[in-house]
Amino acid sequence: AQSVAQPEDQVNVAEGNPLTVKCTYSVSGNPYLFWYVQYPNRGLQFLLKYITGDNLVKGSYGFEAEFNKSQTSFHLKKPSALVSDSALYFCAVREGSNYQLIWGAGTKLIIKP
Amino acid sequence: EPEVTQTPSHQVTQMGQEVILRCVPISNHLYFYWYRQILGQKVEFLVSFYNNEISEKSEIFDDQFSVERPDGSNFTLKIRSTKLEDSAMYFCASSVLQGGSEQYFGPGTRLTVT
Numbered sequence: 001a002q003s004v005a006q007p008e009d010q011v012n013v014a015e016g017n018p019l020t021v022k023c024t025y026s027v028s029g030n031p032y033l034f035w036y037v038q039y040p041n042r043g044l045q046f047l048l049k050y051i052t053g054d055n056l057v058k059g060s061y062g063f064e065a066e067f068n069k070s071q072t073s074f075h076l077k078k079p080s081a082l083v084s085d086s087a088l089y090f091c092a093v094r095e096g097s098n099y100q101l102i103w104g105a106g107t108k109l110i111i112k113p
Numbered sequence: 114e115p116e117v118t119q120t121p122s123h124q125v126t127q128m129g130q131e132v133i134l135r136c137v138p139i140s141n142h143l144y145f146y147w148y149r150q151i152l153g154q155k156v157e158f159l160v161s162f163y164n165n166e167i168s169e170k171s172e173i174f175d176d177q178f179s180v181e182r183p184d185g186s187n188f189t190l191k192i193r194s195t196k197l198e199d200s201a202m203y204f205c206a207s208s209v210l211q212g213g214s215e216q217y218f219g220p221g222t223r224l225t226v227t
Binding site: 100 | 117144146148154155156157158161163168169171204206211212213215216217218219220221
């Protein structure tokens with residue numbers, strides 16, 4: 001069965017430091033991987049995706065993510081965190097022929113000034 | 114920038130009542146979805162809709178639920194007889210294609226069943 005794990009409920013980072021939000025997945029076929037961000041009282045906003053090709057994908061607001069097939073991971077990264085990056089981050093996976101996204105539990109990212 | 118919109122933002126209903134949640138997907142998108150998120154839990158897929166029919170549904174999407182695209186712009190989720198456990202945030206989403214296309218989400222409708 002498809003699944004997504006985000007092992008950290010919360011990540012705390014000082015402003016200006018690099019950040020990483022972890023995600024691992026399990027699918028039987030080729031995965032399509034996505035990161036979304038949710039600000040308070042807002043919907044889910046698309047950040048970036050991996051479909052095929054380069055393992056490092058770049059997205060909105062300076063975020064990037066690295067696809068690692070052997071470790072079945074898709075960690076979200078940013079070289080220098082901003083206070084405004086504080087939000088809830090969700091990793092999601094879709095297996096090729098399916099329509100639905102399978103979601104991780106979310107990681108709360110807190111950036112301290 | 115085009116957005117998915119949802120109405121109402123908050124709906125309070127009594128157990129056993131019918132509710133209709135409304136969504137306007139992005140205009141050139143062809144695939145439509147409903148997800149829900151019970152407070153403190155994961156986002157869960159309910160249903161996807163393409164070419165005027167359901168393309169995939171989850172176990173959650175039982176006979177109590179139905180979806181419809183009544184005209185060229187709206188996409189609705191109906192819950193026939195609401196239960197307390199239907200209380201959740203309901204998100205509508207749309208995408209241009211299936212497969213690797215990202216889904217764009219609306220702001221959600223918070224449904225409270227009392």
